Amino acid sequence: xxxxxxxxxxxxxxxxxxxxxxxxxxxxxxxxxxxxxxxxxxxxxxxxxxxxxxxxxxxxxxxxxxxxxxxxxxxxxxxxxxxxxxxxxxxxxxxxxxxxxxxxxxxxxxxxxxxxxxxxxxxxxxxxxxxxxxxxxxxxxxxxxxxxxxxxxxxxxxxxxxxxxxxxxxxxxxxxxxxxxxxxxxxxxxxxxxxxxxxxxxxxxxxxxxxxxxxxxxxxxxxxxxxxxxxxxxxxxxxxxxxxxxxxxxxxxxxxxxxxxxxxxxxxxxxxxxxxxxxxxxxxxxxxxxxxxxxxxxxxxxxxxxxxxxxxxxxxxxxxxxxxxxxxxxx
Amino acid sequence: xxxxxxxxxxxxxxxxxxxxxxxxxxxxxxxxxxxxxxxxxxxxxxxxxxxxxxxxxxxxxxxxxxxxxxxxxxxxxxxxxxxxxxxxxxxxxxxxxxxxxxxxxxxxxxxxxxxxxxxxxxxxxxxxxxxxxxxxxxxxxxxxxxxxxxxxxxxxxxxxxxxxxxxxxxxxxxxxxxxxxxxxxxxxxxxxxxxxxxxxxxxxxxxxxxxxxxxxxxxxxxxxxxxxxxxxxxxxxxxxxxxxxxxxxxxxxxxxxxxxxxxxxxxxxxxxxxxxxxxxxxxxxxxxxxxxxxxxxxxxxxxxxxxxxxxxxxxxxxxxxxxxxxxxxxxxxxxxxxxxxxxxxxxxxxxxxxxxxxxxxxxxxxxxxxxxxxxxxxxxxxxxxxxxxxxxxxxxxxxxxxxxxxxxxxxxxxxxxxxxxxxxxxxxxxxxxxxxxxxxxxxxxxxxxxxxxxxxxxxxxxxxxxxxxxxxxxxxxxxxxxxxxxxxxxxxxxxxxxxxxxxxxxxxxxxxxxxxxxxxxxxxxxxxxxxxxxxxxxxxxxxxxxxxxxxxxxxxxxxxxxxxxxxxxxxxxxxxxxxxxxxxxxxxxxxxxxxxxxxxxxxxxxxxxxxxxxxxxxxxxxxxx
Numbered sequence: 043x044x045x046x047x048x049x050x051x052x053x054x055x056x057x058x059x060x061x062x063x064x065x066x067x068x069x070x071x072x073x074x075x076x077x078x079x080x081x082x083x084x085x086x087x088x089x090x091x092x093x094x095x096x097x098x099x100x101x102x103x104x105x106x107x108x109x110x111x112x113x114x115x116x117x118x119x120x121x122x123x124x125x126x127x128x129x130x131x132x133x134x135x136x137x138x139x140x141x142x143x144x145x146x147x148x149x150x151x152x153x154x155x156x157x158x159x160x161x162x163x164x165x166x167x168x169x170x171x172x173x174x175x176x177x178x179x180x181x182x183x184x185x186x187x188x189x190x191x192x193x194x195x196x197x198x199x200x201x202x203x204x205x206x207x208x209x210x211x212x213x214x215x216x217x218x219x220x221x222x223x224x225x226x227x228x229x230x231x232x233x234x235x236x237x238x239x240x241x242x243x244x245x246x247x248x249x250x251x252x253x254x255x256x257x258x259x260x261x262x263x264x265x266x267x268x269x270x271x272x273x274x275x276x277x278x279x280x281x282x283x284x285x286x287x288x289x290x291x292x293x294x295x296x297x298x299x300x301x302x303x304x305x306x307x308x309x310x311x312x313x314x315x316x317x318x319x320x321x322x323x324x325x326x327x328x329x330x331x332x333x334x335x336x337x338x339x340x341x342x343x344x345x346x347x348x349x350x351x352x353x354x355x356x357x358x359x360x361x362x363x364x365x366x367x368x369x370x371x372x373x
Numbered sequence: 374x375x376x377x378x379x380x381x382x383x384x385x386x387x388x389x390x391x392x393x394x395x396x397x398x399x400x401x402x403x404x405x406x407x408x409x410x411x412x413x414x415x416x417x418x419x420x421x422x423x424x425x426x427x428x429x430x431x432x433x434x435x436x437x438x439x440x441x442x443x444x445x446x447x448x449x450x451x452x453x454x455x456x457x458x459x460x461x462x463x464x465x466x467x468x469x470x471x472x473x474x475x476x477x478x479x480x481x482x483x484x485x486x487x488x489x490x491x492x493x494x495x496x497x498x499x500x501x502x503x504x505x506x507x508x509x510x511x512x513x514x515x516x517x518x519x520x521x522x523x524x525x526x527x528x529x530x531x532x533x534x535x536x537x538x539x540x541x542x543x544x545x546x547x548x549x550x551x552x553x554x555x556x557x558x559x560x561x562x563x564x565x566x567x568x569x570x571x572x573x574x575x576x577x578x579x580x581x582x583x584x585x586x587x588x589x590x591x592x593x594x595x596x597x598x599x600x601x602x603x604x605x606x607x608x609x610x611x612x613x614x615x616x617x618x619x620x621x622x623x624x625x626x627x628x629x630x631x632x633x634x635x636x637x638x639x640x641x642x643x644x645x646x647x648x649x650x651x652x653x654x655x656x657x658x659x660x661x662x663x664x665x666x667x668x669x670x671x672x673x674x675x676x677x678x679x680x681x682x683x684x685x686x687x688x689x690x691x692x693x694x695x696x697x698x699x700x701x702x703x704x705x706x707x708x709x710x711x712x713x714x715x716x717x718x719x720x721x722x723x724x725x726x727x728x729x730x731x732x733x734x735x736x737x738x739x740x741x742x743x744x745x746x747x748x749x750x751x752x753x754x755x756x757x758x759x760x761x762x763x764x765x766x767x768x769x770x771x772x773x774x775x776x777x778x779x780x781x782x783x784x785x786x787x788x789x790x791x792x793x794x795x796x797x798x799x800x801x802x803x804x805x806x807x808x809x810x811x812x813x814x815x816x817x818x819x820x821x822x823x824x825x826x827x828x829x830x831x832x833x834x835x836x837x838x839x840x841x842x843x844x845x846x847x848x849x850x851x852x853x854x855x856x857x858x859x860x861x862x863x864x865x866x867x868x869x870x871x872x873x874x875x876x877x878x879x880x881x882x883x884x885x886x887x888x889x890x891x892x893x894x895x896x897x898x899x900x901x902x903x904x905x906x907x908x909x910x911x912x913x914x915x916x917x918x919x920x921x922x923x924x925x926x927x928x929x930x931x932x933x934x935x936x937x938x939x940x941x942x943x944x945x946x947x948x949x950x951x952x953x954x955x956x957x958x959x960x961x962x963x964x965x966x967x968x969x970x971x972x973x974x975x976x977x978x979x980x981x982x983x984x985x986x987x988x989x990x991x992x993x994x995x996x997x998x
Binding site: 063064065075093104112121122129141144202215216221241 | 440441442445513514518520521526611612616617618656657660682683684687691694695698699701702705706708709710712713715716717720722730733734737738741742744745748749750751752753754755756757758821822823824825826827828829830831832834835836837
């Protein structure tokens with residue numbers, strides 16, 4: 043049957059194509075995501091059976107020769123019963139697998155929350171706590187987790203509804219003002235996985251992304267340790283000038299740097315930049331943290347991400363270089 | 374009285390006034406019905422163009438053709454218009470036109486109300502598209518989630534336009550629903566018991582009841598939204614004790630049944646067309662009708678499946694997950710009955726039937742992806758991704774647009790007296806089917822690859838470019854396909870074949886009337902003896918002979934048994950429904966700018982209602998007023 047071959051082709055192309063994107067739900071690097079992939083194949087198999095059956099009978103009905111004897115009503119009645127029983131049993135398989143696999147999802151660890159993520163417009167504020175719940179530090183758009191350890195996330199929003207989604211690891215959970223949601227994630231492999239806001243949240247929804255960096259327990263501890271330090275020891279003349287420029291161009295109004303100055307809290311506040319130099323990406327997971335990209339961003343933030351809250355600022359050439367150097371050194 | 378003389382008198386009593394002012398005064402159901410159908414078709418094409426614009430922007434990574442501000446307005450207007458200005462009005466329009474003819478009566482129960490509801494709908498539609506040209510169109514999506522839609526985050530007029538437009542559509546839909554319910558229950562021809570009601574009439578009845586139950590949710594929601602925005606109540610403001618999830622519950626209480634409000638009449642069209650072109654009665658009439666009623670009821674227990682990711686406890690979600698899967702059963706029964714009808718009939722593959730067969734396959738695909746996203750864990754991955762975009766376009770284009778076009782090809786000769794061209798019709802159909810699948814099938818894959826919906830762009834590294842390009846090319850082909858329909862209409866107007874009263878040899882009463890029908894539709898009300906009156910009865914016998922011909926009389930029958938009860942005189946043409954629609958518009962469009970317009974409007978509404986109900990009932994004498 044042409045239809046059957048088509049289905050086969052589709053299956054193959056599905057399998058091939060689904061692996062290519064770095065944000066694919068088929069990456070399967072967290073237990074939730076793996077469960078859902080298994081569920082998908084059950085759903086896909088059942089759907090294929092139904093679609094092939096319906097197409098087969100519809101084709102058969104349309105191609106029937108006008109001389110062929112008509113099917114009598116008794117057979118049709120029997121067919122209806124068979125179809126109904128078939129539909130219901132397939133539905134039961136779906137419901138059963140949904141509930142069992144769903145159960146596995148809600149078996150969440152009751153451990154302490156070590157990471158709190160607050161959705162901003164249009165970036166992610168990330169706060170770390172130690173096991174006793176003591177606040178450690180704040181960062182943005184990059185969440186480090188130790189590999190093979192379940193981490194409970196607290197998900198908040200203080201503006202509109204956003205949705206936290208790392209397809210490689212787990213399904214999404216909304217971040218709703220006035221409510222506290224939780225999600226437990228566990229990375230089964232080391233690596234950097236991209237996530238993205240999945241609930242429409244305004245003009246820059248499309249580029250509101252972040253990365254989850256899963257690394258070995260040792261590296262994770264080092265990272266935590268480094269972030270509890272202040273990176274402000276003066277490293278060069280340029281650094282000093284950059285720091286000054288950071289004040290004189292009023293960057294500090296929206297971007298805090300721990301140990302330097304707290305930014306004014308407002309709905310327009312931007313990410314905390316204390317360890318900006320160590321981040322892999324910036325502008326909410328959108329551009330790699332290289333000098334070239336960063337220059338472009340500082341020159342024309344509205345051109346790159348129209349409508350975001352970072353204004354374009356006219357900066358003199360020397361200061362511009364100095365600010366870049368300063369940010370790079372914040373490690 | 375001679376037949377000719379009788380017809381002449383009926384013509385006079387049911388005459389439409391001439392001229393532009395006269396056009397505003399017409400209350401006749403077939404006129405209002407085609408207005409609904411043509412207007413919603415125009416909105417369909419306009420929203421379709423918006424869809425094509427989105428496909429330009431998304432065809433490749435990091436393009437900047439539209440920019441986020443415009444893109445967000447465009448996708449919002451596309452969705453809002455397709456749902457509120459195309460899907461609902463189109464099925465209401467089909468109902469308003471076809472139902473009275475199918476049940477053998479002369480007009481809807483409240484002719485002036487139908488005129489009113491049309492004008493309210495028209496003004497709403499013009500407001501929405503007008504706002505797009507003025508760059509203040511709604512931009513928070515068709516389901517318009519708060520708090521994004523509150524004043525703090527959307528200070529412009531955009532969301533006020535949204536609240537206004539959906540209020541117009543709520544009013545117009547409720548008016549139409551009430552009218553259709555009363556007409557179907559009380560004006561069926563003698564002998565047309567509930568068990569002999571055509572499936573299409575059943576589908577419209579279920580739809581109308583669904584509107585009555587579903588609309589209050591969104592009415593309350595949109596009023597609360599307007600109040601929050603205009604006078605600062607805090608229904609949805611979490612920091613002051615409100616709740617943003619409340620909006621989602623209210624909206625989806627309406628929003629989910631809404632899909633079936635559009636789908637059930639479409640399924641009714643399919644159940645009408647398939648038997649006619651297979652030359653046999655529908656297999657499993659009772660099963661199909663029961664399935665429709667069941668779908669209508671179950672659809673009110675599903676709304677939370679739009680909210681699986683909001684952090685609602687999994688136990689509660691599991692209930693809605695299972696309920697959502699259940700709706701496959703009544704849909705499955707209907708699909709079985711359609712295929713069984715084709716299998717045991719002698720199908721003639723006219724364009725109308727092709728649309729229905731395309732519908733079956735595409736709708737099954739949409740239904741299957743629907744069962745997938747109804748599965749709670751799977752939805753956590755695919756919710757708000759392009760997988761869902763693919764799913765609901767399969768359901769809504771496959772499940773609503775295909776049957777509606779089938780219905781248009783089928784009933785066009787009744788509307789206009791001319792048959793649409795079959796050759797162009799087939800080109801139209803095949804281009805649409807092929808274009809549609811190329812445009813929307815890749816979206817399933819994009820969703821699984823992690824592409825969220827409602828994004829105006831995406832970065833190169835995501836590797837979504839190729840699939841998006843394919844999808845865009847498919848969308849243009851789809852656009853060309855629908856353009857062929859416009860060509861077909863123009864061709865038909867110029868050179869179309871003139872249709873007889875019953876060109877398809879169909880079984881229902883609308884084909885007994887002239888093509889296009891006279892304003893009074895039937896000289897005498899026919900008596901119905903079976904489910905397929907024009908096939909089984911030699912020719913339906915006149916049930917009445919004594920009705921007056923010098924005024925607008927319709928026959929009232931008993932709800933279940935359809936025994937004659939009374940004769941009712943309907944009101945004639947009037948300008949007041951239009952004036953009232955304008956007065957209502959002053960309130961709602963005014964409220965975009967200041968709440969005081971509401972006060973002004975109360976006065977105007979009072980004046981127009983007084984005019985509408987002015988108690989001298991001159992139509993008793995059959996005189997036009």
